[in-house]
Amino acid sequence: MSEKFTGSFTQQEALPEAAIEAALQVLQHGRLHRYNVAEGELGETALLEQEFAAQVGAKYCLAVASGGYAMATALRALGVGPGDKVLTNAFTLAPVPGSIASVGAEPVFVGVSEDLTIDLEDLAAKADQARVLMLSHMRGHLCDMDRLMQICDSAGITVIEDCAHTMGAAWNGVASGRQGKIGCYSCQTYKHVNSGEGGLFVTDDEELAARAIMLSGSYMLYERHLAAPGPEVFERVKYETPNISGRMDNLRAAILRPQLRDLDAQVARWNARYQKIEAGLRDTPGLTVVERPEAETYVGSSIQFLLLDWSLEAVAEVIKRCAARGVELKWFGGAEPAGFTSRYDSWRYARAQSLPASDRILAGIVDMRVPLTFSLEDCAQIARIIRAEVMVVHQAG
Numbered sequence: 243m244s245e246k247f248t249g250s251f252t253q254q255e256a257l258p259e260a261a262i263e264a265a266l267q268v269l270q271h272g273r274l275h276r277y278n279v280a281e282g283e284l285g286e287t288a289l290l291e292q293e294f295a296a297q298v299g300a301k302y303c304l305a306v307a308s309g310g311y312a313m314a315t316a317l318r319a320l321g322v323g324p325g326d327k328v329l330t331n332a333f334t335l336a337p338v339p340g341s342i343a344s345v346g347a348e349p350v351f352v353g354v355s356e357d358l359t360i361d362l363e364d365l366a367a368k369a370d371q372a373r374v375l376m377l378s379h380m381r382g383h384l385c386d387m388d389r390l391m392q393i394c395d396s397a398g399i400t401v402i403e404d405c406a407h408t409m410g411a412a413w414n415g416v417a418s419g420r421q422g423k424i425g426c427y428s429c430q431t432y433k434h435v436n437s438g439e440g441g442l443f444v445t446d447d448e449e450l451a452a453r454a455i456m457l458s459g460s461y462m463l464y465e466r467h468l469a470a471p472g473p474e475v476f477e478r479v480k481y482e483t484p485n486i487s488g489r490m491d492n493l494r495a496a497i498l499r500p501q502l503r504d505l506d507a508q509v510a511r512w513n514a515r516y517q518k519i520e521a522g523l524r525d526t527p528g529l530t531v532v533e534r535p536e537a538e539t540y541v542g543s544s545i546q547f548l549l550l551d552w553s554l555e556a557v558a559e560v561i562k563r564c565a566a567r568g569v570e571l572k573w574f575g576g577a578e579p580a581g582f583t584s585r586y587d588s589w590r591y592a593r594a595q596s597l598p599a600s601d602r603i604l605a606g607i608v609d610m611r612v613p614l615t616f617s618l619e620d621c622a623q624i625a626r627i628i629r630a631e632v633m634v635v636h637q638a639g
């Protein structure tokens with residue numbers, strides 16, 4: 243009988259004891275709102291911002307309600323509004339074009355290359371169409387960031403980095419989120435730190451930081467922030483920046499702080515699992531492993547491979563056969579958006595755009611979560627199952 247995997251692809255680890263203890267303290271004192279602090283107390287949210295800014299080497303940091311909120315705030319802080327065009331990835335997930343639509347702007351999709359990063363040729367070709375790029379490091383793949391910044395700098399494009407999948411990653415040693423003007427991270431359960439929901443916004447630009455803090459709903463209490471510019475900067479923006487509430491609270495901040503301290507160790511654990519799966523998939527006929535560039539420090543919290551130029555029926559058959567053996571794969575070639583997975587042509591609020599070279603790649607992208615609850619043996623077994631099923635369908639084709 244063929245082996246079957248019985249683990250869960252959506253089960254994350256329990257939170258560390260230190261996070262549980264910190265949460266209990268907040269619950270016991272009851273001051274959950276970030277600005278509800280006792281005399282002389284530094285709130286958990288302000289401390290989280292201070293610590294995350296130091297961790298990624300940013301001057302300013304703001305914690306907010308979600309990654310998507312951080313991205314919309316970045317666009318608003320830059321003054322993007324109705325009718326403006328914003329460049330973004332064709333290969334990404336729904337909250338990315340959604341953040342653009344939320345400010346009334348229009349996404350202009352840039353294609354995906356076979357290494358699953360933004361197609362830099364296509365970006366250069368479209369550079370005159372917008373003044374902002376919402377760059378999604380989709381599934382943790384970093385493009386050649388030096389080249390990307392050259393293209394954007396010379397075209398006068400401001401870069402916002404969507405680091406929902408790259409918290410803990412780096413390009414040539416520079417933390418992801420630190421090359422663009424603004425970096426946005428998600429702390430949602432399926433990301434690299436888990437507070438259920440949550441987001442972080444970083445920048446070195448004092449005015450953008452002040453605007454973002456005002457936008458998130460600071461009720462003029464910005465002096466309670468520890469990773470914010472001085473009051474004189476707020477004086478310049480406070481009358482013209484609306485409050486669009488989306489703050490983080492002290493309970494979530496309390497559980498995030500210990501997790502951020504553990505991030506490097508968690509990254510090493512993710513990568514051990516990723517590498518186990520990658521090794522098991524390598525040299526499977528018909529399957530292309532996505533090679534990681536040397537300059538990239540990645541976080542293997544998910545893995546992708548390509549069944550490039552396969553028929554849609556054959557890819558669907560692999561997905562079905564793997565599912566029957568307990569291995570949950572996501573596919574970017576499916577006709578309908580399903581669960582977390584959707585494609586640029588599913589976002590019909592955006593102007594219809596044609597990207598045939600990307601369609602070929604998207605049709606072959608297979609994607610899988612790698613939660614830390616998987617053991618290395620689990621990962622080896624999952625790779626054996628995928629390899630066997632890909633080979634069966636490939637040989638039949």
Ligand SMILES: Cc1ncc(COP(=O)(O)O)c(C=O)c1O
Pocket residue numbers: 308309310311334335337338378379380381404406407427428429430439440441
């Ligand atoms: C690529 C990408 N960007 C942004 C986000 C937004 O994160 P959040 O769910 O915290 O709003 C997500 C969430 O799934 C995502 O996958």
